[in-house]
Structures are given as C-alpha cells and as structure tokens.
Amino acid sequence: MASNIPDIVISRLPIYLRALERLAQEGYEVTSSLELGKRLGISSAQIRKDLSHFGGFGKQGTGYRIAFLTEQLRQVLKIEREWDVALVGAGDLGNAIAHYKGFANRGFHIVHIFDNDPGKVGKQINGGFTILPIQDIPRVIQESGVRIAMIAVPAEAAQAVADTLIASGVKAILNYAPITLKTPPDVHVQYIDPVIHLQRMTFYLNYTP
C-alpha cells in the first residue's frame, strides 16, 4: 500500500495543520491558500497543489472552511486517533521528553519508558509508570503493540536500541541520538538534533563579537 504521494508533501501537512489550528484559535472560520501561504512563507500554488493530492477541500471564490480542512488533514495523517509511544532512555534528555506536555496534548501518549541503568530501573516517572529494563523491550512492545518509539540514549547505544525496537514491531522512530540509523525500508525514522540546526545557521552568520 505504498502511496505515491511525495514525502515532501506529507512533511508539509503537519505545518498546514498547525497553522489552521492557530487560525481557528484566533476565531477565523474560513481561510484561503493565499492567507495560509502568507503566514507560512509558502506560495499559495504549492498549498493548493499539496492539498489536491488528497481531494478538493475548498470552494472557488471562498476558500477553505478551517474546521473541515483540519478534520480532513487529521484523517490523512491518521491523527484523528491517539497514538501510544515508547521511550527508550531515561537520562536528562529522556526525562525532559517524559515530562514534556506537548506530546500528550497533541495525541501522543508515552506508555513505556526503558533504560539500561539498574539504578534507574524500577523508578517512577511522572508519578505514573515505572522505568523498565532494556531487556524487556521485546516482550513489552509486542504485548502492547506499540508502533512508535522515541530514542534518547547515547549515540553509541542508539543503533542497537533501534534494532531491538524494530525486531519487536516498531515502525516509526523519532531519534534524538546524534547518529544516522540503519533501518529497513518499511520503518520510518525522523531525527531531532538541535545542534545540527544551529550548525546549519552559523554558515550564514558573520563574525563580529
């Protein structure tokens, strides 16, 4: 069921959705590709083209009903439902992720946390659930059927963790470790490394201070 829609199109849909939610919050009920484009710094043609992959969501002359388009995009992205997520790594970064409210807010619930440090295993996080040992990943993930995982372990450990997760049925990985993972084609990986973003911007900076 590999869809033939370019991934770059998919990558923009969450951005559109975020802007639509903001517009709704500001009290708007209708918008246009022009207005959306102006807010996002994207051409209106591109927005219309992107949306046209999934259907005709607007009306000539008036634009898009925000509530309707939001709902449609949620369905396309499969986020009308909530998703359970596993987190591997309970160090500084893992802890910050576990405590970050932005995930649950937006429909992603962390339901397991794993770490290999015996000093951490058994501890409670968020007054809720318990840190489990890495060795439990296969059993726990298979039992719960979780398909999404976040990796927040040191670079050296990340590939092994990814391999275990994938062998246990995980199909989507958000990797915070600063390393490119080797994964089979049916597994999706996204990367978060803030330093990479900073390094990408310094290229354009002039020296001064």
Next chain:
Amino acid sequence: MASNIPDIVISRLPIYLRALERLAQEGYEVTSSLELGKRLGISSAQIRKDLSHFGGFGKQGTGYRIAFLTEQLRQVLKIEREWDVALVGAGDLGNAIAHYKGFANRGFHIVHIFDNDPGKVGKQINGGFTILPIQDIPRVIQESGVRIAMIAVPAEAAQAVADTLIASGVKAILNYAPITLKTPPDVHVQYIDPVIHLQRMTFYLNYTP
C-alpha cells in the same frame, strides 16, 4: 555576501560532519564518498557534488582524510570557533534545554536566559547564571553581541519574543515554539517541533492495536 550555494547542500554538511566524527572515533583515518554514503543512506555522487561546492578535499584512488575533511567542513560551517547563545523561556522546556549538555559539548554556550515570570526572574540556573526579565533582552543582547537565540516560550508569545530578539541584533533563531515565525530575510530560523515529526510518520503507519 549572499552565497550562491543551495541551502539544501548546507543542510547536509552537519550530517556529513557528524558521520566523520563518528568514523574518527571508531579509529578510521580515511574514508570515501561511497562509505560515507552507505552510512548515511545518501548516494556517493551527491556527497561528492556537495563537497565540490567548497573545494577538492579528496584524492582520486584513496578518498578523504577524515581529520582534514572534518577541519574543512568546520571552517565552512564557521564552527571552528565557539558560539554564544541566548535562551528565552525558563519553563519546563527552557529548563531542559538549559541543562542539556549536548550544546556546550559541541561548541554552543548558553550565556543568557530570559523569562517573563517574576517568580522565575532572579533564580539561578545550572548553578551559574541568573534568569533575567524579558525586558532586559535589548540591553543584554546588544551589550554581549550574541547573534544566536533559542526560543522556548508558548506559541502565543513566540512572535513578540522573536521581534525583540531581531531588533536587538539576533540573526539566527532556533524556535521550539510550535509556530512559524515572520522574520526579515537576513534572519535565519530553524524549527524544532517533535510532534510534527511524529505526525509526519503516522501517515505511513497502518492501524493495528
């Protein structure tokens, strides 16, 4: 001095650099576009093409000396030096960022933290420096000459914070707030919103559990 090198090329250089550092750590002294490409899931032709924008760093028949290429890429990206960074927002997210060791490790030093909560202003962070009020941004940023800032405030406040930072001389912003910022063309912005990455992957997932 606007360079004519595509931004997409620049965006890959930090990835190359990260892989080179890893190779060095593993004890290698020389690599090739083929090996690098295999590790990164990128074609060797693309790597050679990207590098060729900046000079000939390799040798036919043998490849690239890792130490040399690393140094060259560092210079291209302007990260042979260290950079000072300002952080706005001392909530959960801001705190996590302030405590994250990965920045200083890789040459980015947080030197100011701002927040608008009077309950937080004056508090120490990292046993080092003090949270300053948002109103101090213009004075402090101008005095220190900091050019890079990270925004970790709620979406509603982010645009105003960005405007203030830019008016104070900031030229590069790493924005953790889930909103697209309006900025002048000479200011560079990068975004970190983990939920966007998750939403981009759910598109490809099948329902099961």
Next chain:
DNA sequence: TAGATTGTTAATCGATTAACAATC
C-alpha cells in the same frame, strides 16, 4: 452579476544521478 479563489495543466526551475576522464 462581478469578484475571488479553487483545482489543475503546462512551463520552469532546481536538485539528484549517472557516467567518465583524470589521477592518485
């Protein structure tokens, strides 16, 4: 009706890949 904006087609633009001479 007149004005606005969609969805789509064709044209343009830019990025990736293939191929290979040069050369270590």
Next chain:
DNA sequence: TAGATTGTTAATCGATTAACAATC
C-alpha cells in the same frame, strides 16, 4: 602497472510556480 575513487559534466528526474478555466 592495475585498481580505486575523485571532481565534474551532461542527462534525468522531480518539485515548484505560473497561469487560467471553472465556479462559488
């Protein structure tokens, strides 16, 4: 020398933009 791999050119591929008929 023979084998390997670069740097670069030309060919291909894909994404963005411009333009406009359709229509609300």
